[in-house]
Amino acid sequence: xxxxxxxxxxxxxxxxxxxxxxxxxxxxxxxxxxxxxxxxxxxxxxxxxxxxxxxxxxxxxxxxxxxxxxxxxxxxxxxxxxxxxxxxxxxxxxxxxxxxxxxxxxxxxxxxxxxxxxxxxxxxxxxxxxxxxxxxxxxxxxxxxxxxxxxxxxxxxxxxxxxxxxxxxxxxxxxxxxxxxxxxxxxxxxxxxxxxxxxxxxxxxxxxxxxxxxxxxxxxxxxxxxxxxxxxxxxxxxxxxxxxxxxxxxxxxxxxxxxxxxxxxxxxxxxxxxxxxxxxxx
Amino acid sequence: xxxxxxxxxxxxxxxxxxxxxxxxxxxxxxxxxxxxxxxxxxxxxxxxxxxxxxxxxxxxxxxxxxxxxxxxxxxxxxxxxxxxxxxxxxxxxxxxxxxxxxxxxxxxxxxxxxxxxxxxxxxxxxxxxxxxxxxxxxxxxxxxxxxxxxxxxxxxxxxxxxxxxxxxxxxxxxxxxxxxxxxxxxxxxxxxxxxxxxxxxxxxxxxxxxxxxxxxxxxxxxxxxxxxxxxxxxxxxxxxxxxxxxxxxxxxxxxxxxxxxxxxxxxxxxxxxxxxxx
Numbered sequence: 001x002x003x004x005x006x007x008x009x010x011x012x013x014x015x016x017x018x019x020x021x022x023x024x025x026x027x028x029x030x031x032x033x034x035x036x037x038x039x040x041x042x043x044x045x046x047x048x049x050x051x052x053x054x055x056x057x058x059x060x061x062x063x064x065x066x067x068x069x070x071x072x073x074x075x076x077x078x079x080x081x082x083x084x085x086x087x088x089x090x091x092x093x094x095x096x097x098x099x100x101x102x103x104x105x106x107x108x109x110x111x112x113x114x115x116x117x118x119x120x121x122x123x124x125x126x127x128x129x130x131x132x133x134x135x136x137x138x139x140x141x142x143x144x145x146x147x148x149x150x151x152x153x154x155x156x157x158x159x160x161x162x163x164x165x166x167x168x169x170x171x172x173x174x175x176x177x178x179x180x181x182x183x184x185x186x187x188x189x190x191x192x193x194x195x196x197x198x199x200x201x202x203x204x205x206x207x208x209x210x211x212x213x214x215x216x217x218x219x220x221x222x223x224x225x226x227x228x229x230x231x232x233x234x235x236x237x238x239x240x241x242x243x244x245x246x247x248x249x250x251x252x253x254x255x256x257x258x259x260x261x262x263x264x265x266x267x268x269x270x271x272x273x274x275x276x277x278x279x280x281x282x
Numbered sequence: 283x284x285x286x287x288x289x290x291x292x293x294x295x296x297x298x299x300x301x302x303x304x305x306x307x308x309x310x311x312x313x314x315x316x317x318x319x320x321x322x323x324x325x326x327x328x329x330x331x332x333x334x335x336x337x338x339x340x341x342x343x344x345x346x347x348x349x350x351x352x353x354x355x356x357x358x359x360x361x362x363x364x365x366x367x368x369x370x371x372x373x374x375x376x377x378x379x380x381x382x383x384x385x386x387x388x389x390x391x392x393x394x395x396x397x398x399x400x401x402x403x404x405x406x407x408x409x410x411x412x413x414x415x416x417x418x419x420x421x422x423x424x425x426x427x428x429x430x431x432x433x434x435x436x437x438x439x440x441x442x443x444x445x446x447x448x449x450x451x452x453x454x455x456x457x458x459x460x461x462x463x464x465x466x467x468x469x470x471x472x473x474x475x476x477x478x479x480x481x482x483x484x485x486x487x488x489x490x491x492x493x494x495x496x497x498x499x500x501x502x503x504x505x506x507x508x509x510x511x512x513x514x515x516x517x518x519x520x521x522x523x524x525x526x527x528x529x530x531x532x533x534x535x536x537x538x539x540x541x542x543x544x545x546x547x548x549x550x551x552x553x554x555x556x557x558x559x560x
Binding site: 029 | 331334335336351352356359362364366367371374375376377422
């Protein structure tokens with residue numbers, strides 16, 4: 001029989017994966033992997049501030065991640081440094097400041113490893129409620145704004161010209177990311193959150209024909225990875241976050257294998273079609 | 283009531299301490315084709331983006347009709363390989379459309395057979411057609427095309443421009459077009475604005491081609507080719523079986539002169555002059 005804490009961890013992992021699938025697709029499409037990483041790393045600063053001011057952890061993480069994304073948007077506009085360099089500065093300085101702050105707070109015992117790499121023992125009933133409640137809100141907003149978000153991803157200018165307000169989509173997307181980072185932190189750990197966003201989406205790409213199927217597939221693949229990873233974590237006593245990521249990586253490698261095989265098969269069956277298509281130029 | 287869709291008055295756009303364009307005034311009225319020509323970096327794209335609200339003007343005024351709907355084909359629209367997007371799905375990028383509307387739009391631009399293909403696998407010409415279909419599928423009031431024939435061979439360019447003018451005729455939309463293939467475009471257009479950081483000259487294709495500013499910018503050769511293609515314009519209308527009445531000076535001036543010509547003769551003309559232009 002599964003123990004209660006483990007059942008909660010599995011439910012939490014699946015809940016997070018369902019939300020991070022579609023959101024991760026947008027991160028892949030928009031080439032924002034490093035951006036997501038930066039927001040996630042700032043989560044530790046959120047944790048430190050939450051302890052310092054005695055507020056809810058998830059709230060602290062959400063607020064700081066959202067602030068960092070706004071700061072980045074503003075810094076990008078002034079643009080004296082490349083986005084790349086800005087991300088590097090923000091990503092590691094927020095992480096470092098967070099760790100230093102936690103070190104100063106000697107009156108609280110903080111399991112730093114748990115925050116960095118995730119801890120399946122940490123999921124409470126209330127956390128679970130936050131994950132599913134928050135996750136449902138994130139998915140609902142995503143569904144409502146799907147078309148403008150996708151249009152803004154493909155071409156902000158077309159979206160703007162045709163009245164879809166891409167700037168609004170962008171801000172909402174940042175807030176959704178901050179929310180997912182806040183709810184995913186406990187299970188996956190802040191250092192590895194982005195991989196749970198990106199790897200299932202990248203795996204889904206090979207099997208998807210439309211953006212929508214890719215998003216759904218990414219959710220399913222993420223849920224499978226979370227389940228396998230958490231069982232592994234329990235079985236081998238490994239940290240939960242890395243275990244989930246290793247499982248996701250395994251699925252990704254499998255997809256590469258099957259894609260290579262079916263690619264070889266289909267080009268052998270229909271040489272005419274392969275030859276008649278022009279070389280991809282975009 | 284005025285039927286102006288977009289009115290720009292003395293618009294200037296400044297970036298990084300430099301004026302990209304300045305003193306631009308233009309008007310696009312319902313059903314009209316307005317073409318911007320000019321060398322690279324002359325501010326055509328900036329002007330168009332300001333006209334449709336992608337850029338804010340730093341001086342002057344841009345007014346758009348209250349319920350203006352726009353279909354936009356940008357100069358560059360790269361679709362990442364990570365995004366699985368079929369031609370069919372591209373059609374509903376910014377607004378929903380019925381399956382019939384999608385099929386009709388794709389057939390109209392001649393890529394109905396590519397509906398299921400991924401957009402990343404299209405050739406340059408096919409991709410431009412797909413983008414045009416996407417922009418027109420909502421039947422916008424204003425179709426904005428930023429160099430829509432790039433990467434398309436000469437025959438394809440003529441076909442695409444025919445298609446644009448056909449869309450204008452049928453849907454009654456206005457067209458704001460950027461081109462540097464001026465000899466092909468200008469014949470079909472109602473108003474030409476010639477750009478070089480500002481509007482150097484504006485008017486009907488004939489008056490622009492005759493103006494000294496245009497000749498100094500593009501050379502006398504350009505003006506000659508233009509004259510040739512106004513014949514082609516005339517030919518298109520005759521072979522349609524329709525003669526557009528005097529709603530533009532172009533139709534006016536050509537109708538009387540070439541009314542007795544045969545379409546075949548013009549088709550021949552066109553090829554011949556193409557060879558000359560090379």
